[in-house]
């Protein structure tokens with residue numbers, strides 16, 4: 001699977017912030033080599049040469065999105081430290097990286113104090129159960145990693161003067177009353193419903209991130225990630241897309257909840273990784289939506305997967321779960337304007353790119 005090239009700036013060394021001795025701006029901030037934006041000065045070139053390679057800590061790096069980020073930054077020469085408790089992720093996702101000199105995996109629960117020796121340039125905080133099945137099985141762990149895990153990851157970024165990026169979610173909009181959802185929509189969340197543990201954990205994580213930015217000057221980013229799909233999703237994570245692939249490839253009925261008219265917007269993983277890398281490389285501290293605005297109903301998705309897999313499966317309707325969002329579509333104008341980013345992979349292509357992976361997973365699961 002081809003992931004996009006990193007912005008050139010991702011490979012450059014950190015710069016000091018004028019007037020704030022000891023404060024270092026994001027290692028990969030998107031500045032031209034010699035003419036930084038107001039307030040920033042470039043270190044002398046000798047210091048740039050002497051600087052060690054960019055070091056990126058990825059919490060939740062053995063999960064679906066986190067492992068693709070590990071691939072991306074390892075390929076671009078970063079020294080990547082992946083911290084993951086393997087609560088919902090698996091070492092299989094990063095096994096191919098274990099022999100690489102610039103990759104290290106430590107099994108670690110990031111709700112505990114995080115100590116990393118040496119310099120750190122970027123902290124990408126992706127640890128969290130993410131699918132409804134997972135956060136309903138692990139409600140307290142979800143709240144803890146959103147609150148205490150984010151606190152510890154921010155503490156590491158503060159200590160190391162590193163750039164911090166939070167993996168937030170479209171779930172902060174809850175069951176939205178505004179459609180599509182722009183970043184300035186505050187959401188419609190039921191704090192005590194079954195999804196509240198995830199939605200409120202992420203809302204708290206966003207608030208804490210902004211507090212560290214405003215009070216401690218930490219160089220932060222917030223990615224509001226919408227539904228993402230691709231290789232390394234788990235067959236049983238309960239999300240519609242892997243469930244439909246599994247059912248279609250086995251010739252079973254595809255279970256659609258409600259009447260299937262609820263909508264989703266699905267972003268292919270390579271596009272998402274590119275959006276995250278560009279956000280990291282930007283100077284944007286406000287939340288930015290990342291997702292594919294190409295909206296479809298869940299029923300349409302089921303039919304597309306039946307077609308892509310060449311399956312003879314049928315669709316059956318089941319009762320809608322509590323608080324299931326009825327519509328979901330990102331407004332990505334901010335990402336387009338600020339990052340120059342928009343998803344490139346048409347859904348059919350993304351589904352075909354995912355098909356081989358799901359075939360192998362289903363075969364292994366059947367064995």
Ligand code: NAD
Pocket residue numbers: 059060061062063064065066083084085086087088089090108109110111125126127128129130131134145149167168169170224225226227228229
């Ligand atoms: P995932 O479950 O595949 O990955 C999450 C990883 O975090 C797992 O490897 C898990 O073991 C690890 N983890 C959980 N708690 C931990 C802890 N306390 N300490 C260390 N590691 C821990 O999920 P994903 O789909 O890759 O999601 C990654 C991030 O992106 C999550 O923060 C999620 O909220 C966010 N996100 C994902 C999507 C999506 O469509 N996949 C959408 C919106 C937001």
